[in-house]
Amino acid sequence: MSSFSREIRSFLVVSQSDSIRAAAERLNISAPALSRQLQLLERSYDTKLLVRSAGGVALTAEGAALRDEALRWMAADAAFSKRLQQAGKKTDLRLRLGVMEGLVGTLIPRLTTRLEALYGDVELDLAVGTTGDIIAHAEALELDMIVAFNMPRLSRLVVVETQEYHLGAVFAPSLPLQGDGPLALATALKYPLCLPSSALSMHTRLLAEILSERINPRVRISSNSISALLTFLRQGAGLGFLTWPDVCADVEAGTLCFRPLANRRLTETLSISICRGNNLGDTTGVVVREISETLASLGR
Template identity: 25%
Template sequence: MSHKLRIHSPAIHYFDMVRRCNSIREAARRLNVASSAVNRQILKLEDEIGAPLFDRLPGGLRLTPAGEILARHVTVVLQDIDRVRSELDAMQGLRTGHVEIATVEGVTADLLPCVLKGMRERYPQVTIGVTLLGSQAIPEAVLSGSADLGLAFALPRCAELQQLCVGHFRLGAIVAPGHPLASQHEVSFASCAEHGLILAKSELSIHHLLAPLRRRLRQSDRPSLESGSVELAHQLARRGIGVAFQTRIGIEADLANGELKHIPLSDNGGVFSDLGLYVRGGRYLPVAVDAFARQLGEEIRLRERQELESLGN
């Protein structure tokens, strides 16, 4: 079944697209209908509800409190349509479907490509969309329905999110092979500060994991460099500019090639970052989303076992 199911009123679909685009004109363009048709459906919904759904602002439309309530309901309804379509496809022996995942940058170097390759080989007709976000933005992407799955490090507990799987990975200092710290088996955050710090900005989970250590550390003589990109941090560490921090996830090739060293932090007996896979709580997963989630879970557990074995040697 390749066509889209239209079980519910067009108003539901029109409202959702306007919510995503913050514009009636852009929503109409994406829906391939006239702007007047979209506007009529929005006005009809507002009349039935008895309250405006959008504030009309110079910069575009913004949901009102009533609109936010309706948006939560519409997200559930439309995701349920995806589930129904997926189940109908499964009954016919098909392997079609679409998956949207919001993920942090660190997993895109090796872990996620491995899973995407496996999905392509097993389910070649399943399409997948990937959006890169900071950890702090991923819960909203999942809860709003713009992503089926969220993959992030060190997310705080949220009652509205369900954790499908989690792997525990040790945070460490990232340095070039010739760095003075490179021969260490463990290292303290204070020792790293003596060589210049490459720190993560607040949108990244590493920033929050290291915050307690930064508060305990007295002002360093060397200024810190902050980056919102883990890849930039790798490149700076590779050039010997300072000490960056992350788990082994994301630098697998650099470690194998000997271009970077990962030295576990010794503070508090070790600093750990949990890599979790999340879905909106209570959601019944379509077949394609469930298959992708299972493969991701298997890969995360595999990487966790490999790290434990490497640390044990």
């Protein structure tokens, strides 16, 4: 149903036609009936809107102003109607999501904003921990989806998307290592290190690369908590090795710096997985898309 009068709608058709007769044919009414509508509109605004001649019909200055204003009204009305329709389609969403600790501060706030725009009230039930911790939650049927690094292939999980991220050197701006280019691992190892413990999947491969440099590093702290490592790194306690999603919020805030490692193939594979028997139903594909696009928005 249109929010605008029949006369306004007819006037807009006339403004886009060569003659009253042509406009009447488009409106499927008689020319005299259309003329009466236009006369009623002119009386309503107490001004001349059209000039009729043997050559057709033309808008007066007032008619052109009304046409432009009416088009703006109709565009605003259409946009408002669309917003109402979208609001009417919103439904609450509860998402049980397993996620690595390093992604909580970067992925989750942005994902929540996107999901709330689609579904209104969103309840996120987060299971945060290492890959092993998250798998345990999935085996207990406590999760709908998982976003985690280096997930194994399990019968209860369907991996729908993967993305590789390089490990990079992470450090406070106070360390004299700032720059855009890759950083040699040997240079990074001159500083005290804040390293992931063996509980984290990156530990073994990272340690092998460090040992290949034949340098005895100074380890300031090792932890299975990305948050703990980030806390020490922000304080300038040393240098660490993490992925871009782990640190992008800190880099954007200026509290940490990130440089890729030169000539290294140290990568972490981030997976989006669906848990079989999840409670999402028809919303599964939409949630996967929103997670994927949110990760893409992080960059690198």
